[in-house]
Amino acid sequence: MSSEFGNKLRVSVFGQSHGDAIGVVINGLPHGEEIDFDELQDFLERRRGGKNPYSTKRSEKDVPKFLSGIQDNKTCGMPLCAIIENEDKRSVDYSEILDKPRPSHADLTAHIKWQGMADMRGGGHFSGRLTAPLCIAGGIAKQILKRRGIHVGAHLLCVENVYDKAFGITEDSSLFEEIAKKDFPVIDNLSGEKMKERIISASKDLDSVGGIIECMITGVPAGIGEPMFDGVENRLAASLFGIPAIKGIEFGTGFEASHMRGSENNDPYYVENGEIKIKTNNAGGILGGITTGMPVVFRLAVKPTPSIAKEQDTVSISKMENAKLSIKGRHDPCIAQRAVPVAEAVASLVILDMLI
Amino acid sequence: MSSEFGNKLRVSVFGQSHGDAIGVVINGLPHGEEIDFDELQDFLERRRGGKNPYSTKRSEKDVPKFLSGIQDNKTCGMPLCAIIENEDKRSVDYSEILDKPRPSHADLTAHIKWQGMADMRGGGHFSGRLTAPLCIAGGIAKQILKRRGIHVGAHLLCVENVYDKAFGITEDSSLFEEIAKKDFPVIDNLSGEKMKERIISASKDLDSVGGIIECMITGVPAGIGEPMFDGVENRLAASLFGIPAIKGIEFGTGFEASHMRGSENNDPYYVENGEIKIKTNNAGGILGGITTGMPVVFRLAVKPTPSIAKEQDTVSISKMENAKLSIKGRHDPCIAQRAVPVAEAVASLVILDMLI
Amino acid sequence: MSSEFGNKLRVSVFGQSHGDAIGVVINGLPHGEEIDFDELQDFLERRRGGKNPYSTKRSEKDVPKFLSGIQDNKTCGMPLCAIIENEDKRSVDYSEILDKPRPSHADLTAHIKWQGMADMRGGGHFSGRLTAPLCIAGGIAKQILKRRGIHVGAHLLCVENVYDKAFGITEDSSLFEEIAKKDFPVIDNLSGEKMKERIISASKDLDSVGGIIECMITGVPAGIGEPMFDGVENRLAASLFGIPAIKGIEFGTGFEASHMRGSENNDPYYVENGEIKIKTNNAGGILGGITTGMPVVFRLAVKPTPSIAKEQDTVSISKMENAKLSIKGRHDPCIAQRAVPVAEAVASLVILDMLI
Amino acid sequence: MSSEFGNKLRVSVFGQSHGDAIGVVINGLPHGEEIDFDELQDFLERRRGGKNPYSTKRSEKDVPKFLSGIQDNKTCGMPLCAIIENEDKRSVDYSEILDKPRPSHADLTAHIKWQGMADMRGGGHFSGRLTAPLCIAGGIAKQILKRRGIHVGAHLLCVENVYDKAFGITEDSSLFEEIAKKDFPVIDNLSGEKMKERIISASKDLDSVGGIIECMITGVPAGIGEPMFDGVENRLAASLFGIPAIKGIEFGTGFEASHMRGSENNDPYYVENGEIKIKTNNAGGILGGITTGMPVVFRLAVKPTPSIAKEQDTVSISKMENAKLSIKGRHDPCIAQRAVPVAEAVASLVILDMLI
Secondary structure: OOOEEEOOOOEEEEEEOOEEEEEEEOOOOOOOEEEOOOHHHHHHHHOOOOOOOOOOOOOOOOEEEEEEEEOOEEEEOOOOOOOOOOOOOOOOHHHHHHHHOOOOHHHHHHHHHHHOOOOHHHHHHHOOOHHHHHHHHHHHHHHHHHHHHOOOOOOOEEEEEEEEEOOOOOHHHHHHHHHHHHOOOOOOOOHHHHHHHHHHHHHHHHOEEEEEEEEEEEEEOOOOOOHHHHHHHHHHHHHHHHOOOOOEEOOOHHHHHHEEEHHHHHHOOEOOOOOEEEEEOOOOOEEEEEEOOOEEEEEEEEEEOOOOOEEEEEOOEEEOOOEEOOOOOOOOOOOOOHHHHHHHHHHHHHHHHHHH | OOOOOOOEEEEEEEOOOOOEEEEEEEEOOOOOEEOHHHHHHHHHHHHHHOOOOOOOOOOOOOOOOEEEEEEEEEEEOOOOEEEEEEEOOOOOHHHHHOOOOOOOOOOOHHHHHHHOOOOOOHHHHHOHHHHHHHHHHHHHHHHHHOOOOOOEEEEEEEOOOOOOOOOOOOOOOOHHHHHOOOOOOOOOHHHHHHHHHHHHHHHHHHOOOOOEEEEEOOOOOOOOOOHHOOHHHHHHHOOOOOOOOEEEEOOOHEEEEEEEEEEHHOOOOEEEOOOOEOOOOOOOOEOOEEEOOOEEEEEEOOOOOOOOOEEEEEEEEEEEEEEEEEOOOOOOOOHHHHHHHHHHHHHHHHHHHHHO | OEEEEOOOOEEEEEEOOOEEEEEEEEEOOOOOOOOOOHHHHHHHHHHOOOOOOOOOOOOOOOOOEEEEEEOOOOOOOOEEEEEOOOOOOOOHHHHHHOOOOOOOOOOOHHHHOOOOOOOOOOHHHHHHHHHHHHHHHHHHHHHHHHHOEEEEEEEEEOOOOOOOOOOOOOOOOHHHHHHHHOOOOOOOHHHHHHHHHHHHHHHHOOEEOOOOEEOOOOOOOOOOOOHHHOOHHHHHHHHOOOOOOOEEEEEEEEEHHHOOOOHHHHHOEEEEEOOOEEEEOOOOOOOEEEEEEEEEEEEHHHHHHOOOOOOOOEEOOOOEEEEEOOOOOOOOOHHHHHHHHHHHHHHHHHHHHHHO | OEEOOOOOEEEEOOOOOOOOOOEEEEOOOOOOOOOOOHHHHHHHHHHHHHHOOOOOOOOOOOOOOEEEEEOEEEOOOOOOEEEEEOOOOOOHHHHHHHHHOOOOOOOHHHHHHHOOOOOOOOHHHOHHHHHHHHHHHHHHHHHHHHOOEEEEEEEEEEOOOOOOOOOOOOHHHHHHHHHHHOOOOOOOOOHHHHHHHHHHHHHOOOOOEEEEEEEEOOOOOOOOOOOHHHHHHHHHHHHHHHOOOOOEEOOOOHHHHHHOEEEOOOOEEEOOOOOOEOOOOOOOOEOEEEEOOOOOOEEEEEEOOOOOOOOOOEEEEOOOEEEEEEEEEEEOOOOOOHHHHHHHHHHHHHHHHHHH
């Protein structure tokens, strides 16, 4: 399974950070779906770094090349393969790291698992760069969902201890689009400015910060998901933990529900215009693993980028002795804002998979 | 997939709360593994309700009957099937509920999905009762893991706003066994007493409370898990959301990491006796989806039991009008303490699956 | 995977020949489908032995007990579990076999794989008896398909060197029903009598014979199946080899096509009443893995029952020396006629799985 | 699933005959395995057409470009992606075909399934060209197996009614290598010459012929495979039907076993040098789905190439009327000889998957 996910819609990601190309194969896309390549490129642009002081200085154009699965700008029912050729790679930066595993990065576990044979230059297959092909796949899924009235939006809810305004019980897709156009993905710009300050401050301290992403999916029909192990929560969680640095996920009130009483957390029902409606959405749109028709809402905990310039304690694998490490590569002082579109991408793929 | 999970070790759960029997089929268990049936029954006893004022009054003996897969008390390599015949079912309690969906329960989504044809008496297949077969499977997995030096323990970390002592960086299996013997699964008994008070107080208010479970798995060798979508976090999350009422999961520092800096959250390495060691375990034993050799640690958010006796707003499906509902069945005012062994069960199955 | 198959419709078979019970769990059955239990029992009766001189003397009533998944005689959308309790088991017959593996049976491979720990009494999980739960599952699938205008029929095309009349390009379901009512599943009764003679003759010689099953599925809509590895041929073959003693499968002209020219084997198209029709069906209803709308046709090679009373060369595992074996159990001198409904069962499950 | 197969070793094939590139992603390859690129190219050369009068005139160099998964000529544990850019495509040849489906090709079923949106130029994703990436993956698997003492060999057993010498009970790998070096994959060159004559004769008649491939895998340890639906036969069959034009598969004596008695078909056991041996191999190396330690042997029925120059009856989809078709593209008068290495490739992948 490893670098693949999905049931009817299968996504397979390949590539290493400093290899020739990274890419994705998607099986099971509905056929005849037009792809708006400009919109897709705009979506990829949201994830791309190298543009400002609060993200990596590595600059990749990230223009995908489509090898199969498309005819006349439409999905043709066959496996779609898209690749991005790596350009701005400087493997020289990583020479020290190959011997001195970066704390809290996959360097050490990869070394143990593949006995030093994994290509870990630039983080190899574990690099955040692999989220680019995920965004190609997810960007296409997002367009297909939009055509079916399903909208996927996310924002940066929190950086360190600065919080953005949270999503309401439901939101119009125009808010999602508005956020997507901003250079920093928040609802409240003032909070955004404070967040950026925190990121730059951490960067100046040769350090990094974490954050929380909030994602909402509106328009999902009721009745999607299967009982027990194939519910919407199971499927979203299983795939979203594939995004590097994600360490937690919660739906609806989530961990807050642990501190609540049933009478507070339960969402009451009522009838309106001959339809059953739900007053609140503490359930995050999912009951018994099955969608209620209310927006699906989840939040992701993003840990602070483990690659920091500050000196850290590590070991030299070759000498088997303690060592110091000051990471010199071009790293994001905060990865959370760039992970916002990635969360949308993965969520779009999972929801589309469960709909077809 | 629905009521099944696992890759090489496949677990398939069946049954409805008020049907003839509930049960489980396990494929891929290692062969020649002795099953200690007394130990297994003790494990099932930890989940069983009907014993005290802070759990359901429904009392089931929960003694499994093994139909296949065992010879001379050992797994024989063939699919293992175990069933529990339902005894203390009172379907009459549920007549009203079938028309008036209980808020925040699967009643409404099941009604929509199966157009009223799902057997939802007592919550049907969505009932917490289905965690009994999960515990049969998980209890066997737990015994097999123990024999390999892997210990799975959990406790109730929080109820409403009362917290137990948290697990340390690592714990000896004797602590897990000690907790397992208690009538209430906490480390600190005083906290336990306060939690019970909260549960009884909620019960008196015809209400319920939520909680948090903390689970630790020690002895997992480094190098388990695959990159991206088949990591230990992905697999644990995918299966643990199959436990009813779970609304969030976090690994290591989890959501707390969002508020931390990299230099705080990173776990430093050092060499001791010719081995690479890790000083802290903020990663929860997992980096890049792969185990580090440190204990795997996760926490689960358990929502307050949605079935409460307090009057709630719902609808009558038959009349399509607003209605009031006061649930009269025998429900747990808190489900979190009974979910503690279930979390251990599911975690044991996932880890065993990833090891074989 | 082992004892499970299916994608959206998942079938999991469990049990050993001489264990307490054998059974099946089915996940993903469409809900609200009425089950005609009499019809199902009739179907199981076709597979059942113990009735005549050309099948085993072991007599089991084979009446399934349904534990879950059914409400008011209809599928309720939840996993369906059905079991058959084993009655007429005489494990004493097998004592010698456990040390002396029966040639061409799974005894030796099971011994190697599970180091003697597999419960191989009566063939254990490899016994033809395990096809009874397959027939429960398949019998239900067959009823559901029939309601959708899809009919699954099979007959014994050949025993040793006696051939029945083959199916025509297409057949009416009444022929399938007619065959199903016969005590011996052939189209031409005269051929059937000759086949029986061969079976009885082999039996008298303390020997056994093989045969060929031909199966046809009419009414399958065009367009079912996916390219390359998820085509109808791939899926049918993958599951049908799960029936014990099957050693070959071919679709349409199959192996005969190897000796033909393209101009002979190609099926010409023509237009009739505004629809594209196909003149012949050498393709067996499948092109590029996808159904053409013509009947799906396949044939299965069934090897002669490996359990024969005639003395055979084997080994004693305990003594590691050559040994002689004359199998004394109650075995079928030909298994092919009893495998006819099993082929229908498995084919029904695969086709239903691919339709939903 | 569609264009993917495998369990732990996952193979995903993409591309259309006349698209920009075709390729394959392989997940789960053991790491640290050296790839001999010259040997791989030689293997691909065996499949390649355009070299002689009995295969297509389309000439592609078929030199793969590796995008990921390799470091220092060794597998690095990460997903391996290899592509072949399409060069010699002449889509103009196919204009007529897009309206007039070629009988017994996937044109019609693809048209029905994807409502004319599938890119079917040159057969699209159904083209035999897609077996080139399969051979890249399989060629690598073959090298890995060889290093473990497992040898995969195949030859053309039959064309029309000319038979090659069959494999013996077991064969030395040197025979496989000898066949691989020949320009026509047979054991007996005289038979090969006769086969070529048949192919050229069919070609002159504007027609095509079918054939049978025999494949043997030596050195597979006993005990590989799982009961019922995950046996070696199930897995090989499921994947081998992914090769275009395959319409039948049989193991060991296969269909011939239908005409045999148990005493003839059973393989007797004996002890030699303290080991259990098997005298014959009618089982084709598989009992109960599990390998016996004897060579795995199967045969594949290859239908005659459906694309023939001879005039055929078809329909015009646009006009919905009968039409005549004389296919003008560059087609193989026999596809069976080119499918020989493809059978080896797929078998290698399946066996490697079942071993790891």
